[in-house]
Amino acid sequence: xxxxAIAHFLALEAKRQNDGIELIASENYPSRSVxxxxxxxxxxxxxxxxxxxxxYGGCEVVDAVEDLxxxxxxxxxxxxxxxxxxxxxxxxxxxxxxxxxxPGEKVLSLVLNDGGHLTHGSPVSFSxxxxxxxxxxxxxxxxxxxxxxxxxxxxxxxxxxxAGYSAYPYAIDFQGMREVIDSHNKHSQVPCLFMVDMAHxxxxxxxxxxxxxxxxxxxxxxxxxxxxxxPRGGLILSNxxxxxxxxxxxxxxxxxxxxxxxxxxxxxxxxQEDLSSAFVTYMKQVLINTKACNxxxxxxxxxxxxxxxxxxxxxxxxxxxxxxxxxxxxxxxIGITTNKNMIHGDRLKPNETSGLRIGxxxxxxxxxxxxxxxxxxxxIDDCLSKAKxxxxxxxxxxxxxxxxxxxxxxxxPIEE
Ligand SMILES: *Cc1c(COP(=O)(O)O)cnc(C)c1O
Numbered sequence: 001x002x003x004x005a006i007a008h009f010l011a012l013e014a015k016r017q018n019d020g021i022e023l024i025a026s027e028n029y030p031s032r033s034v035x036x037x038x039x040x041x042x043x044x045x046x047x048x049x050x051x052x053x054x055x056y057g058g059c060e061v062v063d064a065v066e067d068l069x070x071x072x073x074x075x076x077x078x079x080x081x082x083x084x085x086x087x088x089x090x091x092x093x094x095x096x097x098x099x100x101x102x103p104g105e106k107v108l109s110l111v112l113n114d115g116g117h118l119t120h121g122s123p124v125s126f127s128x129x130x131x132x133x134x135x136x137x138x139x140x141x142x143x144x145x146x147x148x149x150x151x152x153x154x155x156x157x158x159x160x161x162x163a164g165y166s167a168y169p170y171a172i173d174f175q176g177m178r179e180v181i182d183s184h185n186k187h188s189q190v191p192c193l194f195m196v197d198m199a200h201x202x203x204x205x206x207x208x209x210x211x212x213x214x215x216x217x218x219x220x221x222x223x224x225x226x227x228x229x230x231p232r233g234g235l236i237l238s239n240x241x242x243x244x245x246x247x248x249x250x251x252x253x254x255x256x257x258x259x260x261x262x263x264x265x266x267x268x269x270x271x272q273e274d275l276s277s278a279f280v281t282y283m284k285q286v287l288i289n290t291k292a293c294n295x296x297x298x299x300x301x302x303x304x305x306x307x308x309x310x311x312x313x314x315x316x317x318x319x320x321x322x323x324x325x326x327x328x329x330x331x332x333x334i335g336i337t338t339n340k341n342m343i344h345g346d347r348l349k350p351n352e353t354s355g356l357r358i359g360x361x362x363x364x365x366x367x368x369x370x371x372x373x374x375x376x377x378x379x380i381d382d383c384l385s386k387a388k389x390x391x392x393x394x395x396x397x398x399x400x401x402x403x404x405x406x407x408x409x410x411x412x413p414i415e416e
Contacts, residue, residue: 025359086234164197203227230270324353
């Protein structure tokens with residue numbers, strides 16, 4: 001690399017990633033193959049449009065690449081349609097809304113502090129300016145509740161019901177949601193559509209370890225860089241071929257210009273990796289590790305959400321008298337990266353919070369096993385309760401992290 005300044009920072013970041021324990025639930029480490037495709041010469045190619053109907057010449061090769069990415073995405077999620085062009089999860093959501101809604105139409109989405117995403121109607125996101133968002137709550141136990149959803153559907157008569165979250169630790173009953181929407185639609189004047197944003201749990205869906213929303217939703221959006229372990233990007237899927245044209249034109253030309261064919265090549269590789277039995281084994285281990293860490297904190301008397309997926313929430317305010325912000329900063333000092341997060345019924349502001357979100361997708365990719373997940377719970381607890389000096393804890397974190405795989409050389413099997 002010619003640029004010494006950037007080369008220096010790349011080396012520093014690789015070291016930071018290798019030295020620490022990454023527990024941010026939305027992160028993961030892609031394979032070297034994925035990163036090679038992302039850094040490839042395909043970045044030089046303009047390909048506005050879709051395979052075999054582009055606005056530029058010279059697209060034969062990128063057509064084949066994008067066709068392969070689409071085919072693999074459809075196979076991975078058992079669906080009839082895939083658009084692999086969205087640059088990010090947020091852009092996938094913008095396009096999905098545009099494909100289904102007129103500006104001003106009503107969307108029923110989860111109360112944002114209970115685990116929604118900014119694009120699900122936050123005042124600081126385009127979504128709230130363009131559409132009329134109303135919000136359903138979780139029940140008193142912090143769980144999704146079909147009776148509450150049914151009541152809100154009848155009260156609000158939305159055009160779209162939105163499920164899929166950034167910090168919801170429990171299983172989601174997509175089938176139950178479909179049934180509630182269907183029975184609402186029987187007597188509603190505004191037929192309600194069903195959208196799922198599976199950005200966080202897409203890898204669990206791909207591995208067949210939870211309900212597949214594609215069996216029930218009209219449209220499904222996702223990121224490709226979280227549990228799916230691909231390049232940073234977005235994805236839109238559906239089983240409704242009648243929506244295909246609308247979704248395609250909502251991505252290009254409505255929300256985006258030329259597609260990132262180098263990233264689409266990387267997505268194709270990640271989808272193929274995700275189709276392997278090794279990926280299912282990996283995802284099972286993610287669930288085991290997450291639960292083991294959650295349960296060890298329970299054993300030590302701390303207040304946690306419990307978990308059915310790759311993440312859980314630790315109530316640091318009631319467990320340690322710390323805000324989420326303070327807890328995040330303390331853990332960072334010993335080399336454990338997490339993020340502060342609102343918890344159900346949180347009384348603190350989003351920049352303080354009472355909770356911490358902890359996930360095991362990234363650590364498990366590097367080789368974290370169940371015993372280490374339990375040790376990590378102990379390290380977190382010893383750090384936040386100030387039971388041991390930070391230097392001792394930092395050394396232990398370092399010892400665990402350096403026994404794991406190097407993030408620069410990770411690669412995963414592909415089964416043809
Ligand atoms: C992460 C996330 C997104 C957005 O992804 P970006 O690629 O960061 O835009 C959208 N929805 C949910 C539920 C997410 O968790």
